[in-house]
Amino acid sequence: MPQVLVEALAKSYRVAERAPGVAGALSGLLRRRWREVRALVDLSFSLEAGELLAFVGPNGAGKSTTVKILSGILRPSSGRIEVGGLVPYEDRLRHVARVGVVFGQRSQLWWDLPVLDGFDLLADIYRVTPDRYRRRRDELVALLRLEPLLAQPVRQLSLGQRMRAEFAAALLHDPEILFLDEPTIGLDAPSKLAVRDFVKRLNREQNVTVLLTTHDMHDVEALAERVIVIGQGRLLADSSLDRLRSSVFAERRLWVDFAEEAPALDIQGVEVRTRTARSLELAFDPAKIPAPKLIAAITAEHAVDDIHVEEPAIEEVIARFYDLHDSGEA
Amino acid sequence: MKAVLRPYVAAFRARFLLLLQYRVAALAGFATQCWWGAIKIMVYAAFYETAAAAAPISLPNVVTYTWLGQAFLALLPWVADPEVAMLIRTGGVGYDRLRPLDTYSYWYARTLGWIIARALPRAILMLIAAGIVLPLVGLEAWAWRPPAGPEAAVLFVAAFALMIMLAVAVLMLANVVVAASLNERGVNAVLMPLVIVFSGSLVPLDFFPDTMRPFLHAQPLAGLVDIPFRIYFANLRGVAALEGLALQAGWTLVLIVLGRFAMTRMMRRLEMQGG
Numbered sequence: 109m110p111q112v113l114v115e116a117l118a119k120s121y122r123v124a125e126r127a128p129g130v131a132g133a134l135s136g137l138l139r140r141r142w143r144e145v146r147a148l149v150d151l152s153f154s155l156e157a158g159e160l161l162a163f164v165g166p167n168g169a170g171k172s173t174t175v176k177i178l179s180g181i182l183r184p185s186s187g188r189i190e191v192g193g194l195v196p197y198e199d200r201l202r203h204v205a206r207v208g209v210v211f212g213q214r215s216q217l218w219w220d221l222p223v224l225d226g227f228d229l230l231a232d233i234y235r236v237t238p239d240r241y242r243r244r245r246d247e248l249v250a251l252l253r254l255e256p257l258l259a260q261p262v263r264q265l266s267l268g269q270r271m272r273a274e275f276a277a278a279l280l281h282d283p284e285i286l287f288l289d290e291p292t293i294g295l296d297a298p299s300k301l302a303v304r305d306f307v308k309r310l311n312r313e314q315n316v317t318v319l320l321t322t323h324d325m326h327d328v329e330a331l332a333e334r335v336i337v338i339g340q341g342r343l344l345a346d347s348s349l350d351r352l353r354s355s356v357f358a359e360r361r362l363w364v365d366f367a368e369e370a371p372a373l374d375i376q377g378v379e380v381r382t383r384t385a386r387s388l389e390l391a392f393d394p395a396k397i398p399a400p401k402l403i404a405a406i407t408a409e410h411a412v413d414d415i416h417v418e419e420p421a422i423e424e425v426i427a428r429f430y431d432l433h434d435s436g437e438a
Numbered sequence: 439m440k441a442v443l444r445p446y447v448a449a450f451r452a453r454f455l456l457l458l459q460y461r462v463a464a465l466a467g468f469a470t471q472c473w474w475g476a477i478k479i480m481v482y483a484a485f486y487e488t489a490a491a492a493a494p495i496s497l498p499n500v501v502t503y504t505w506l507g508q509a510f511l512a513l514l515p516w517v518a519d520p521e522v523a524m525l526i527r528t529g530g531v532g533y534d535r536l537r538p539l540d541t542y543s544y545w546y547a548r549t550l551g552w553i554i555a556r557a558l559p560r561a562i563l564m565l566i567a568a569g570i571v572l573p574l575v576g577l578e579a580w581a582w583r584p585p586a587g588p589e590a591a592v593l594f595v596a597a598f599a600l601m602i603m604l605a606v607a608v609l610m611l612a613n614v615v616v617a618a619s620l621n622e623r624g625v626n627a628v629l630m631p632l633v634i635v636f637s638g639s640l641v642p643l644d645f646f647p648d649t650m651r652p653f654l655h656a657q658p659l660a661g662l663v664d665i666p667f668r669i670y671f672a673n674l675r676g677v678a679a680l681e682g683l684a685l686q687a688g689w690t691l692v693l694i695v696l697g698r699f700a701m702t703r704m705m706r707r708l709e710m711q712g713g
Contacts, residue, residue, distance in 0.1 A: 121710075181532045183709035197709060205538035216533045220456055232448030233537050235441055 109193070110154035111285060111317055112178065117187035118341075119148040119173050147173040148184070149341035155319060157284070160311045162332035163321040164426060170341045171321035175289045178319070179209045192284060205234065208283035210274050212290035217262045223273050224258040227280060234281035241280065248276040252306060268299030275306060279316075286310070288320035292327055304330045325423045337429060344433050353419065354394075356428045361418040362390040362402060367411035375405055386413075445539050446547040453521075453551030464559035467512060471560060472567060475508040479580060494644040498583065499671045505582035506667045507639050509564035512557035514662060515605040516626070516633040518612035519549045523622040531617065531708065541705065542698050545613060550606050586672035593679050597666035600686035604661045607693035608633070614700045618707070638664030658693060661686035 125143045126132045148170045155161055163171045176182040177189060180196035180203050189195060196203045210216075217226040231241040249255055252272040257265060265273065271291065278286065288307070292300045308331055310316045322328060328335055328349065335352055337345040345352055364370075365387045373380060373388065377396040382389040392402055399417050406412065420428075479501055486497045495503065522545065525531045534541060568582035585591040612629055616622045634640050636659035643654040643664045654660060665682040668674040674682050 176532065179536060181535050181709070183706075200535070201538045201540075204536050207536075209533075209536055211532070214529055214533065216536075218452065218456075221452065225452070229448055229452050233445040233539060235444055235538075 111157040111159075111192055112153075112155035112319070113188070113190045114154065114174075114178075115152050115188040117148055117151040117174070117177065117189060118146070118185050119170075119177060119182065120144050120146045120185050146341055148177075151187075151338065151341065151343050153336055153343065153346055155317060157317050158311070158315045159334065160307075160318045160332055161320070161334050161336060162328045163319065163336050163338065164323075164325075164328060165321075165338040165344075166430065167323075168340075169338045171338065172289050174338075175209070175287050175319070175321055179207055179287050180204050205281065206284050208278035208281070208286045210271075210278045210286070210288050210291050212271070212288075212293040215262065215270065215274065216277050217270070217273055219263045220261055222259050222261055223254065223265070226262060226273075226277065230277055230280050236281055240282070244280055244282060245276070248279055251309070252276050252302075268295050268302070271295060271299060271303060272306075275303070279310075283316070285317040285319070288318065290321055290323065292322065292324050300324070300326070307331060325426060337426065339430060339433055344429065352429070353425050356425055356432060357420045358393050358395065359391045360394055360399070360420075362392060362399070363414075363416050363418065364388050364390065364406060364412060365414040367413050371410055373406070375402065378402065445537075446543050449544055450547040450551040453548045454555045457552060457555035458558070461559070463556075464563070467556075468560045468563040468567075471508040471511055471564065475504055475564075475568070478504050478508075495642055495668075495673060498579070499673060500642070501580055502583045502671055503642060503667050505564065505568040506670060507663060509561040509568070509582075510557055510601075510663075511639070512560055513553055513602060513605050514633050514637060514639060515553075515608035515612065516630040518616045518622050518625050518629070519545075519552055519609060520622070521548065521552065522613040523616050526617050526620055535705070535708075542610065542701050546606055546610055549609050549613065550602070553605060553609070554602070583671070585670050586675075590670060590672040590675065590679075593675075593683070594666060594670045596683055597669045597679075597686065600683060600690060601662055601666045604658070604686055604690040604693070607690050607697060608658070608662075610697040611693060611700065614697060614704050618700075618704045633659060633662065636660070637662035638667070642668070656685070658689035661689055 121144075122142045123145055125141050127135065147168075151170070151174065163174065165171050173182065177184050178191060178196060180200050183197040191203060192206055194203045194206075216230075217223065218229065221229070227245055231238075231245075236244070249258070252275060254272060254276060257269055257273060262270060262273065275291075286307075291307070292303050295303065304327060307318060307320070311318050318331075320327070320331070333348060335345070335347065335349050336343060337352070345355070347355070361381070368386070370383060370386055370388050373390070375397070378390050378392045380388055381391050390402075392399075403415060403417075407415075482497065482500050482504070486493060486500075493500075525534065534544065537544065565582065569584075572578070572581040585594055612625050615625045619625070636643075636654070636657055638660060639662070643660060644651065646654055655664075661682075665674065665686060669679050669682060
């Protein structure tokens, strides 16, 4: 049985709406008009214990709504959902004791309290026994290099420092599963690397199941074996990153620098995209001619200085994917 | 039991210790309350000079009543907990729902920490000023006197504890309304005059016309000021004092049940509609 099971999940909100201007405001006093917003239309997937899954999608695709439903904050409009055998919104107390959540845009630490006091308070809130708490805390402090920050009030931390503290806060009670909603948003490059490295280790070494949402394709590339792409509340793809890439971009590029003048090439299934005096950019379909074979064919006949294969960047892949499905931000 | 209560005690302690640090606010509150206390006492003095026979409470007791009221003003539930309004605005309420806790008790503990931390330094300063300094400088007649006797003192301790529980129960209702309406101003605008008049903070409830008294003495807010302070100087004693305590306890219970019900509904709506 999978650890997370989501079937035909749907969630709509009602939002009050009024026509702009004075007349609109006045008529809004008399009669409210409601508009139905469908954040999730039909979403199904499952997740095994120990997996690391990235949720990708444009703003408004329903990523955060999914995380909020899975973590027990929101109640779905319809559909079935189970996490570790529990229905989150029906068994909230038991469910939330077993999950950890980090929202990149919000803080769960107490703004005015020193980091360590916040940790102590969370240990009390989750009723972690003192021994276990001390062990877990020391472990997380070491992993996330929090030692110098412990005595500082949270409001004095930089965003990167705070995010590291947030991760520790979400993990003090040793959750089986961790939900991350845009954990790297707004972070500088070293902090992003630190977060990715930590998430990866957590998943590999402590076998914590991780579900993260992100806009940052480098997060996906660095972390996830499996990617779910959603758009307008529906599942568009659920596959490995490589398969996703090849499903939208059949072609790959090969850059060749020649020792002498670039030759005229005539190989089946290969197209010359750009040409300079001593280099060529070639487009090829690996299904028709694998990269090693192509490289062998070129180097057998010509003297080559340098050669490299380029895959399309994941941003390109995803953007192309939305285009194909017409699912950019509404 | 200890394990059950541990999170709530911790939430209370954290809020209490944090807010106790705001010394300037405490001093400013103390100064204001001294000023108002002095003015009220002068008004009473003028009133008693002409109509002492008609008054239901003696002048020294009214003076003590006034100082008690000023000392514990910050315990009155006249503004909803600002932290709740902030939680709603920032979406922090989502994190509160991620804790394996009964959200009502969790907020109750925090609000309790808030009002006690706010009231404690002011009450101590007021006790020193009105209870010790005034008699020392020869103004015994205008001082805060000790309780009427050992029995009154014991009963007052109970009434005082119930007064705080009741105040937080009222605040919790206000908190839920704030959370549901996403704004604290409306609630506070309604709450403040109601609490000040009906608790007996403005004047003791016996100063109101006879026809209103049965109602005034039965409504929940009487347990915030009028009942505990009259027990203090034995204006309420014996069976009447016990009835007062029962009224406080009964209303506290009713308001907690009501608050929990309102909160469950509000949270359900939040779950449906999003933060």
